[in-house]
Amino acid sequence: EDQVTQSPEALRLQEGESSSLNCSYTVSGLRGLFWYRQDPGKGPEFLFTLYSAGEEKEKERLKATLTKKESFLHITAPKPEDSATYLCAVQAPNAGNMLTFGGGTRLMVKP
Amino acid sequence: ETGVTQTPRHLVMGMTNKKSLKCEQHLGHNAMYWYKQSAKKPLELMFVYNFKEQTENNSVPSRFSPECPNSSHLFLHLHTLQPEDSALYLCASSQGGAENTIYFGEGSWLTVV
Numbered sequence: 378e379d380q381v382t383q384s385p386e387a388l389r390l391q392e393g394e395s396s397s398l399n400c401s402y403t404v405s406g407l408r409g410l411f412w413y414r415q416d417p418g419k420g421p422e423f424l425f426t427l428y429s430a431g432e433e434k435e436k437e438r439l440k441a442t443l444t445k446k447e448s449f450l451h452i453t454a455p456k457p458e459d460s461a462t463y464l465c466a467v468q469a470p471n472a473g474n475m476l477t478f479g480g481g482t483r484l485m486v487k488p
Numbered sequence: 489e490t491g492v493t494q495t496p497r498h499l500v501m502g503m504t505n506k507k508s509l510k511c512e513q514h515l516g517h518n519a520m521y522w523y524k525q526s527a528k529k530p531l532e533l534m535f536v537y538n539f540k541e542q543t544e545n546n547s548v549p550s551r552f553s554p555e556c557p558n559s560s561h562l563f564l565h566l567h568t569l570q571p572e573d574s575a576l577y578l579c580a581s582s583q584g585g586a587e588n589t590i591y592f593g594e595g596s597w598l599t600v601v
Contacts, residue, residue: 381530411589420490420578420592421531464531473543474519474588478531 383479400465491515492593511579523578
């Protein structure tokens with residue numbers, strides 16, 4: 378059974394304090410790993426897709442990396458507007474359209 | 489604007505009511521989904537439609553009934569719900585095939601009283 382575990386559950390940072398969010402996964406092969414950002418009361422917003430170990434993608438202050446067992450979302454010099462819940466999901470080759478989501482990391486950045 | 493529009497955004501219904509959630513995607517995608525998001529739980533897939541055909545039903549109770557009249561529209565018909573069905577219901581779509589990034593709507597907040 379595919380499993381996704383995100384840590385920490387919650388993270389408080391000061392503005393400018395860089396850190397990383399972890400997504401550990403167990404899947405029979407990996408078709409894709411997805412990162413989303415979700416603001417309170419809204420649907421998840423797509424950030425990145427990673428397909429193979431060693432791949433990295435960047436967007437503004439965010440950089441996502443992938444190994445064979447986990448993915449990291451690095452946040453460099455965060456700002457208060459980066460506060461949100463970050464969701465990780467995996468897709469297995471035999472899972473059709475299905476994604477398995479982790480529980481998310483709630484990030485709070487204080488000014 | 490995500491390209492996936494859900495209505496209503498908020499719904500309060502009694503346990504004996506019948507209501508429907510509506511979703512429309514403007515992305516030209518071929519697959520549409522219903523997800524449920526409850527407090528303190530990961531997102532749960534409910535239904536998947538590919539080219540209007542239901543391809544996944546993730547053991548969802550029959551009080552939830554999906555309908556997909558075409559590739560752009562998706563409904564979730566609700567009847568005889570329970571208070572524990574109160575949650576955020578998210579519609580999503582994807583191109584399908586090798587490129588399968590899923591794009592979500594803003595969600596419909598459902599409260600069952």
